[in-house]
Amino acid sequence: MGILIVDDNKANLFVIENILKRAGYADYLSFTSAQDLFTYLQNERQVNNDKQADMILMDIMMPEMDGIEACRQLQQVPHLKDIPVIFVTALEDSNKVVEALDAGGIDYVTKPINKTELLARIRVALRLKYEKDWHIEQEEKIRNELELSMKVQTSLLSEPIYRDNLLLKASYLPAYKLAGDMYYWHKINDHRYAAIQLDMMGHGISASLVCMFISSVLRDSISTFADPEYVIQELNLWMNSLNRKNQQIPYYFTAIYFVLDTKEKTLEYVNAGHPTGFALINQTELIEMPSNTCAVGFFEDINIKKNVVSYSDSIQIVLCTDGVEETIEKTESNEFDYIKRLASSFWKDSENKEPIDYLLTKKQQVNADDDMCVVLIQAK
Numbered sequence: 001m002g003i004l005i006v007d008d009n010k011a012n013l014f015v016i017e018n019i020l021k022r023a024g025y026a027d028y029l030s031f032t033s034a035q036d037l038f039t040y041l042q043n044e045r046q047v048n049n050d051k052q053a054d055m056i057l058m059d060i061m062m063p064e065m066d067g068i069e070a071c072r073q074l075q076q077v078p079h080l081k082d083i084p085v086i087f088v089t090a091l092e093d094s095n096k097v098v099e100a101l102d103a104g105g106i107d108y109v110t111k112p113i114n115k116t117e118l119l120a121r122i123r124v125a126l127r128l129k130y131e132k133d134w135h136i137e138q139e140e141k142i143r144n145e146l147e148l149s150m151k152v153q154t155s156l157l158s159e160p161i162y163r164d165n166l167l168l169k170a171s172y173l174p175a176y177k178l179a180g181d182m183y184y185w186h187k188i189n190d191h192r193y194a195a196i197q198l199d200m201m202g203h204g205i206s207a208s209l210v211c212m213f214i215s216s217v218l219r220d221s222i223s224t225f226a227d228p229e230y231v232i233q234e235l236n237l238w239m240n241s242l243n244r245k246n247q248q249i250p251y252y253f254t255a256i257y258f259v260l261d262t263k264e265k266t267l268e269y270v271n272a273g274h275p276t277g278f279a280l281i282n283q284t285e286l287i288e289m290p291s292n293t294c295a296v297g298f299f300e301d302i303n304i305k306k307n308v309v310s311y312s313d314s315i316q317i318v319l320c321t322d323g324v325e326e327t328i329e330k331t332e333s334n335e336f337d338y339i340k341r342l343a344s345s346f347w348k349d350s351e352n353k354e355p356i357d358y359l360l361t362k363k364q365q366v367n368a369d370d371d372m373c374v375v376l377i378q379a380k
Helices: 010-022 034-048 067-075 094-102 115-155 204-224 228-245 322-331 335-343 362-367
Strands: 003-006 028-031 055-059 085-089 107-110 161-163 166-173 181-189 192-200 253-261 266-272 277-281 285-289 307-310 315-320 372-379
Touching: 003 010, 003 034, 010 028, 010 115, 028 034, 034 067, 055 067, 055 115, 067 085, 067 094, 085 094, 085 115, 094 107, 107 115, 115 204, 166 181, 166 192, 181 204, 181 372, 192 204, 192 372, 204 228, 204 253, 228 253, 228 266, 253 315, 266 277, 285 307, 315 322, 322 362, 322 372
Parallel strands: 003 028, 003 055, 055 085, 085 107
Antiparallel strands: 161 166, 166 372, 181 192, 192 253, 253 266, 266 307, 277 285, 277 315, 315 372
């Protein structure tokens, strides 16, 4: 859209137009009022979407709407506020010039116009505009890539399972678009399911990329042999292999991985440095599932030993990442007592209610500054 010139004095417009033309600026338009400028910008947006002018040369003293008020109004319009405005004024009042700059102008020149000075200030303004436009384009590309990455990461999460005697579902709330938390479950056969909840070190892009890498390794490992000791050992080997290639930032994650057998009515699990899980047995006995090995990726060799829990009638398993615990800790004197109290009640309407809603209010969920994930499994 080039350079837009606004001045109620046609003689001034003629002078500026000639300066621009002789300097090689052929793309410019002149307006005798701020209202004409806004009418043009509105019509131009409808034709060229949100394409902006490169810059505006604006007189301060104009009837009806002066340049300062026009600049203020430009700042209120999202697609216009980044257009650089250079004021052209005959005023010698420094307070008025300061007011104009405070209104959003980036520079000013005084009348009578000095050709060399005007062109120099135009070059600076255009350079800043082009740099800002480049950054806006790059930010838009990054946003689009983050959106795509988020969709890819979310697609790796397991869909809920609703059966007459089995329920597996999760609540997943990233603090940012990409998260380091992950959950996954896999049907081994008609009565055996493997499941994991893990929390990768850190947040954002790097944590999510490592998380997606581990997700691929996890699927291969479970397909080979779903035993908890074997799977955690395989994940540890791959994490150490990754860390050897990346000496700057060693990655690790905490996790609870288990195999639930609804026929034998057993739960075999390994807790690798993860927050304590809870299993409600036969709706009466609450069993803790504390960490029984170190986090995955800390050491090349780790001592892994699975625990086995048996039940006769039903079992309900609740797993949380540390983001949930930390949020609870801010409002509860003892977060473990709070989780136990909630886990001790056999949750009703669990198919229609999100697992995290049993533990945190909507306000707590919105105000959290860490990734949060709650996994709920019920078998009976």
